[in-house]
């Protein structure tokens with residue numbers, strides 16, 4: 001698996017790892033069966049993401065995309081943050097291997113789930129994926 | 143006897159040849175038995191035979207990765223022409239009771255092939271006593287050159303050449319032999335030594351003990367003690383994914399492999415670990431450490447020293463590990 005320097009950098013020295021004490025929004029997506037789960041915590045002030053942290057179970061690219069999307073989202077308004085796409089994340093990481101594109105998809109979804117959670121303030125959202133677009137057949141197989 | 147040894151380009155070719163050609167040379171029968179934990183070259187040969195109208199039974203394994211010979215016995219029918227069960231598994235190092243499987247095959251008049259790439263020169267193999275008709279071995283697993291292997295074919299086994307061409311290798315494997323590779327292979331066999339097995343067993347047990355002493359929430363995958371290859375250690379580290387461990391170890395100049403889906407091209411977790419009944423998330427967190435006689439205890443100490451903080455770092459990042467603890 002060939003990763004860009006930027007992916008390796010964000011994997012070995014990820015930014016914004018951890019949890020927030022009293023998060024305003026939490027988004028968790030993925031499925032442990034597939035091998036990736038991402039959890040993003042946000043702190044919101046004046047409609048801006050003041051602080052953001054993540055925790056990720058997954059491969060190097062899942063960790064790198066989490067690190068990258070938290071850096072991109074930090075300081076942005078909620079509307080701006082919602083506009084960050086998986087393509088932006090992949091571009092900032094100087095590309096992802098084709099098989100790993102679903103990781104950036106997951107990052108985008110986790111961030112949006114955290115914002116949804118803040119805006120609805122209903123229950124903490126955990127979007128447990130049936131299958132998030134990768135070609136793993138693990139779920140279907142059973 | 144020399145004419146019972148056919149040199150090939152490696153384990154993959156030997157396995158393809160043994161399985162496909164035995165099936166096609168015994169067309170009055172149409173059934174093959176194998177296991178769920180074989181190397182891909184065996185599994186894919188069997189799947190290909192299915193596409194050609196043959197029937198294949200894939201027997202399961204126990205939690206340690208071993209085939210129960212009785213399962214093989216139960217699967218045999220009048221139509222069975224071949225049983226192909228590996229001697230030792232390449233991912234978890236579990237050694238199968240091929241003596242018993244060979245006996246069952248003999249009693250039922252079925253050919254027995256075993257893929258011994260992993261065990262050759264490490265675990266005793268007695269062709270006669272084990273009732274083996276076909277045996278695959280290769281060179282690069284024993285420090286020989288890459289791209290060379292052999293297939294033992296017991297005299298009298300009904301099998302035809304698989305590839306078409308000249309009369310090389312007693313009319314069984316056409317194509318000019320890789321002579322330099324074969325000489326290197328032979329030399330590697332000569333150099334192999336029982337002392338290395340004892341040494342590797344020490345390294346293996348030391349590694350297992352040290353990892354167990356230093357890291358929590360782990361699972362040793364595969365058999366314990368003498369049912370395990372001397373050079374194989376395989377652990378799952380709960381709550382994290384293997385590819386991250388692999389890359390971080392690689393940064394520290396330690397090369398390992400993982401059963402995680404993420405580092406495979408198919409994005410699927412190891413079929414071996416899943417067949418052993420591991421949960422997907424545990425299979426994703428598996429790492430295989432394999433040793434050679436050139437490794438040292440000092441290197442194992444270095445491994446433990448760097449592994450511990452890597453596991454801690456990745457677990458601190460994992461939403462599954464903290465929720466495990468709650």
Ligand SMILES: Cc1ncc(COP(=O)(O)O)c(C=O)c1O
Nearest residue numbers: 152153154181232257259260280
């Ligand atoms: C058990 C087993 N069978 C077959 C093979 C394939 O052998 P080769 O790489 O020589 O084709 C390997 C590893 O390479 C193996 O570990």
